[in-house]
Amino acid sequence: MRTVRHQVCGIAIGLATVLAPCLMTGTASAQDSAPHRVAVVDVAYIFKNHPGIKVQVANVEGDLKAYDAELKQKREQLQNTAAKLKTLSPGSPEYAQLEEQLASMDSKLRLDMARKRKELADAEAKIYFDNYQQIAAGVKFLANHYKINLVLRYNSEEMNQAQGESVIRGVMKNIVYHDAALDMTPGVMQYLDKVIKTDPAIAGRNGTSQRQ
Template sequence: MKTQVMAALAALVAVAALGSPALAQNAAGANAQKYGVAVVDINYIFKNHQKFITAMDAMKTDFQAVEADVKGKQQKIMQAQEQQKTFTPGSPEFKQLDEQIVRMTAGLQVDVTQKRKELVDREAKIYFDTYVEVTDTIKLYAEHKGIGLVLRFNGEEADQNNRESILRSINKAVHFQNSIDITPDVLAYLNRSAVTQRPAGGAAATPR
């Protein structure tokens, strides 16, 4: 998979070298090649990476289907429990229904555990595959532009009414960057589309 990703990205870099308008150096990262240093907003990329968004939406849909299935089975167990109350404790009918309820409950627990693991593993794979793709894209872009160092940064502005947002801003690794934000170009490679617009100061536009 990684070889295929690298091949596709290498082709995109070649297109950029020919001066494709969609992949041209953007204003936000105009000085990256000059200084040989760039910054990239990984959080922003994940929030706006169309393939990642599509994969996560599909997983959410499947999760909702699993949730509906579990609720349906729980409802059947509750109905069986209500029916059991109509039988005399210790009677053959009561025992038979009791065994059925135990089997249904055990089966549901196994099913939930298995499906939860499948969803967790699937989510982890989506994040990992996207991480590999983003990392490879940054590497190829940096090599093509002669950039020797790419740092991760957070372009979101601090919300004065949100304590967590303020703390995140205080703990930023990069507090200033002079037009070396290559996030729009990296995202354009990933989405195979026009460069995503970001404020001139480098702050990521809040996805809506």
């Protein structure tokens, strides 16, 4: 059975058509004067567009929607119990019993909400942590293969003048200009295709990993 490492090593040939023409252009004459080679990668784009990552995020969002529906039902039960309590005489055994039940329901609901919020937050954090490690591994693999010394993170998002936050993000970009030939993002996307298992049917509904 082939290991992930063996599968990844097979990417090199396929990626040659993506990166080699870009990264090798002009290097023969420039190596003596500029031995360091630089590339860029759009991490945000990868997180937003890789099918495997999108499936993972969708699963967490599905859990959240399911819990929201369950939470709505429990809140309605709590409201119904509170309304029933108002119909009883304060101080009566029935009132005391229902009041205690209501307090218990409310306390349990709050604890369940806190637990679920943490569970979902942890699940989301794990998605970003695990996939960032995969992205970093892909960058390292390609950088080693193509003898690249430095890979910088950049954001390819275009500024939208109608959206203030978009303008701010654009103005704050660390990289003002780069040659498109330096973009390693397509190669990293192909690397992730090999290391992130994705249901083809789900991936098809969520888009493609090919960057235009």
